[in-house]
Amino acid sequence: MTVSRSICFGFLAVITVGTILLMMPFSTSSGMWNNPIVALFTATSAVCVTGLAVEDTGTYFSFWGQLFLLMLVQIGGLGYMTANTFLLLLLGRRFSLKDKIAIQQSLDRPGIHGSTQILRSIIALTAVMEITGILVLLPIFNADYGFNQGLWLAVFHSINSWNNAGFSLFPDSYIRYQFYLPLVIPVSALIILGGIGYPVIFEMYLWMRDRLLKKPYRTVFSLNFKVATSTTLALLVIGTIAFLFIELRNPETFGTVNFGNQLVLAWFQSVTTRTAGFNSIDIGQMTTAGLFLTIALMFIGASPGGTGGGIKTTTARVLANCTKAILQGKEDVEMYQRQVPISLILKAIGVVVGSTVTVILATILMSVTDPSVNFIKIFFEVVSAFATVGLSTGITASVSASGKLILIVTMFVGRVGILLLMAALLGDPRPRAIRYPEENLLVG
Amino acid sequence: MTVSRSICFGFLAVITVGTILLMMPFSTSSGMWNNPIVALFTATSAVCVTGLAVEDTGTYFSFWGQLFLLMLVQIGGLGYMTANTFLLLLLGRRFSLKDKIAIQQSLDRPGIHGSTQILRSIIALTAVMEITGILVLLPIFNADYGFNQGLWLAVFHSINSWNNAGFSLFPDSYIRYQFYLPLVIPVSALIILGGIGYPVIFEMYLWMRDRLLKKPYRTVFSLNFKVATSTTLALLVIGTIAFLFIELRNPETFGTVNFGNQLVLAWFQSVTTRTAGFNSIDIGQMTTAGLFLTIALMFIGASPGGTGGGIKTTTARVLANCTKAILQGKEDVEMYQRQVPISLILKAIGVVVGSTVTVILATILMSVTDPSVNFIKIFFEVVSAFATVGLSTGITASVSASGKLILIVTMFVGRVGILLLMAALLGDPRPRAIRYPEENLLVG
Ligand SMILES: [K+]
Ligand SMILES: [K+]
Numbered sequence: 001m002t003v004s005r006s007i008c009f010g011f012l013a014v015i016t017v018g019t020i021l022l023m024m025p026f027s028t029s030s031g032m033w034n035n036p037i038v039a040l041f042t043a044t045s046a047v048c049v050t051g052l053a054v055e056d057t058g059t060y061f062s063f064w065g066q067l068f069l070l071m072l073v074q075i076g077g078l079g080y081m082t083a084n085t086f087l088l089l090l091l092g093r094r095f096s097l098k099d100k101i102a103i104q105q106s107l108d109r110p111g112i113h114g115s116t117q118i119l120r121s122i123i124a125l126t127a128v129m130e131i132t133g134i135l136v137l138l139p140i141f142n143a144d145y146g147f148n149q150g151l152w153l154a155v156f157h158s159i160n161s162w163n164n165a166g167f168s169l170f171p172d173s174y175i176r177y178q179f180y181l182p183l184v185i186p187v188s189a190l191i192i193l194g195g196i197g198y199p200v201i202f203e204m205y206l207w208m209r210d211r212l213l214k215k216p217y218r219t220v221f222s223l224n225f226k227v228a229t230s231t232t233l234a235l236l237v238i239g240t241i242a243f244l245f246i247e248l249r250n251p252e253t254f255g256t257v258n259f260g261n262q263l264v265l266a267w268f269q270s271v272t273t274r275t276a277g278f279n280s281i282d283i284g285q286m287t288t289a290g291l292f293l294t295i296a297l298m299f300i301g302a303s304p305g306g307t308g309g310g311i312k313t314t315t316a317r318v319l320a321n322c323t324k325a326i327l328q329g330k331e332d333v334e335m336y337q338r339q340v341p342i343s344l345i346l347k348a349i350g351v352v353v354g355s356t357v358t359v360i361l362a363t364i365l366m367s368v369t370d371p372s373v374n375f376i377k378i379f380f381e382v383v384s385a386f387a388t389v390g391l392s393t394g395i396t397a398s399v400s401a402s403g404k405l406i407l408i409v410t411m412f413v414g415r416v417g418i419l420l421l422m423a424a425l426l427g428d429p430r431p432r433a434i435r436y437p438e439e440n441l442l443v444g
Numbered sequence: 445m446t447v448s449r450s451i452c453f454g455f456l457a458v459i460t461v462g463t464i465l466l467m468m469p470f471s472t473s474s475g476m477w478n479n480p481i482v483a484l485f486t487a488t489s490a491v492c493v494t495g496l497a498v499e500d501t502g503t504y505f506s507f508w509g510q511l512f513l514l515m516l517v518q519i520g521g522l523g524y525m526t527a528n529t530f531l532l533l534l535l536g537r538r539f540s541l542k543d544k545i546a547i548q549q550s551l552d553r554p555g556i557h558g559s560t561q562i563l564r565s566i567i568a569l570t571a572v573m574e575i576t577g578i579l580v581l582l583p584i585f586n587a588d589y590g591f592n593q594g595l596w597l598a599v600f601h602s603i604n605s606w607n608n609a610g611f612s613l614f615p616d617s618y619i620r621y622q623f624y625l626p627l628v629i630p631v632s633a634l635i636i637l638g639g640i641g642y643p644v645i646f647e648m649y650l651w652m653r654d655r656l657l658k659k660p661y662r663t664v665f666s667l668n669f670k671v672a673t674s675t676t677l678a679l680l681v682i683g684t685i686a687f688l689f690i691e692l693r694n695p696e697t698f699g700t701v702n703f704g705n706q707l708v709l710a711w712f713q714s715v716t717t718r719t720a721g722f723n724s725i726d727i728g729q730m731t732t733a734g735l736f737l738t739i740a741l742m743f744i745g746a747s748p749g750g751t752g753g754g755i756k757t758t759t760a761r762v763l764a765n766c767t768k769a770i771l772q773g774k775e776d777v778e779m780y781q782r783q784v785p786i787s788l789i790l791k792a793i794g795v796v797v798g799s800t801v802t803v804i805l806a807t808i809l810m811s812v813t814d815p816s817v818n819f820i821k822i823f824f825e826v827v828s829a830f831a832t833v834g835l836s837t838g839i840t841a842s843v844s845a846s847g848k849l850i851l852i853v854t855m856f857v858g859r860v861g862i863l864l865l866m867a868a869l870l871g872d873p874r875p876r877a878i879r880y881p882e883e884n885l886l887v888g
Contacts, residue, residue, distance in 0.1 A: 292804070319793050320797065325790060327794065342775060345786075346789075349767060350766065363736055364690070364733045371732065374819075375820035376819040421771070
């Protein structure tokens, strides 16, 4: 499969170059050659926009090291968003004429010509978002750290927010700004928009343009738009309420502040599980229930065509609607007056089965290599790596070298494996030479 | 839905009667009225053939209490096996003419007349298996505990093994016989046969009969037979090897004995996750990796039409084959030269989604009600309750009353909810009034 192979090799090549750059003496603040495992881990974490770190980014790496890391994040995030969007187009082309028309309608341009347009449009969107982020963050960091350092902080954190990468130059991530709405709101917006994906933002843009120009026709939103926005919204709200309820009495996180501030903390914790990886509370101090909820939300993750990870909101929604259909005694799975094709259901199953097997294997292996670490911390770190979230209970820096290698592989599989599964049906469509008779079977 | 409602009410009625009986003073060895939560927990655990216990069965309950418990196990196990088998028949009738023919071929009888036959056949099978178990176990327990107590021990443990219920009159379950093959082998056989289900055993019986009578035609095994046997075998072998590998250096479980004995322990640990719930090692002393592997194996559980729980081997296999299909770029899911119908795929998704949501909710709730308990022990106990396994790290007796209530609900949902999901498509098949156009969507 050409598509899969180029995706795989592309990621590997960027990680290799990144590792070499981060190993150089000018990349570390100590001026010494970097530890190869630290370099490999950081490069993988950056290219997969995970944000897990074995060393404190702000003090361990020199300015050059931080710049390389930021470039790797940018390449990783942009590459994933682009690959993901093109796969949607290719899938559309292969599967459904109707869908193809819908996409081309929204792009106003037919055929292959659209691809260059889309690439340009994605780059433009990224630039607009990141520059807006820099302009909003600059005054805050300028006031606290002066212009030079403030600018670098704004650039670094804006790019990391839009790409859902989660590296921070502050050792405590955003805990120092945990109640400061002028930072919490724009960072949340960048994370959510980056995670909801290019196709959704593009449709939103078209809708707004048409409304402003008072076009006579009504915009038809795609199924992807409806599912991604409604599921993201639902997860954000449910997450906020659940975190509030669970952590309400934990003095180490929410317990000692007033209700308004608790709401801000719960909201940001809910947002960051859309695989951003920044944190405004100490994750290591959360209750067990809070950690487990975070694990579940991280596993679902962001929406396709964006920079976030996880099995994706749409995947979860397809499976939820399958369940709903079976409970209602229907054999057709529907979503917003659309029939869900069987190929999509199979793909959703493939993504979840592949993800579950990867997480279970990585968790068991890490429990073997690091037997003294508390189980939920291992489970948390594995899901965080797999869904390219980057939240950490603090064990990543201290686990054994084997444990770190397991996390490296998990991050790579979580990012590239999911793309490959998406691309799976793009290969030569096999002719259905044999069609076997159906036979029933008990399940459950 | 008549079928679902009668299943649900049937289980509730038996649990209610059981709770009342177990509350009576003559049911406890102290001769006092029983604690209602203990009675409710034990009755639910018995009817759902789970085997989780809040008190030591052998000392806390009087002979009468133990007898009631055994009767509840027998009713629960037989009821589940029968309901499950009839659902397979009904499903066969509704969905597939071919399947209907296959089932009727194997029963040699058409139409409704088959039902009474099947019920009789299930009862006969249960009697044969349990009596065989008693006869094999009696000499062992007779030698160690005398005839009277030995007979009761043999009856109690044989019925609990065949029904995959896992209650033991020994406080340490089978640890005292952990290397004793004359006990380990027949108990393993009862557990595996009880868990593999009536339809499989019946087909096995027909095949043997035909071979003995030298019938000219070749028996055609059903898809259910092939999937249940091959998946069960694969899980048993993989489980044994994995437990051996993981627990090899743990002095509290396998570490200090020779390789032959390690193999026996690993084998029994693998067998018991087919939801029997007996244990021959101290579960609370297993490594984290071993506990997590046990959780994964318990969640998959046994085969349909048997006494075991979990999402079932066939469900796991349907989803695995969906994943295989999508990786091979196919849109048809095949199994042993049979096409898997979409209704079956939806049902498998429904079972897994429902199970996962139940386990996650119960785990989060129990982490809130019992925050001081180690997370993996809560997760383990919840999955053990849900998949009606009955293995315990030892926390069930000590968790709060709310925690016990959560486990009670989890056991009930794990047993009845799965049956209801199976029965879901049996309701009035809704006419497909509207069929919406298909639209694609990105997943993963
Ligand atoms: K991230
Ligand atoms: K059991």
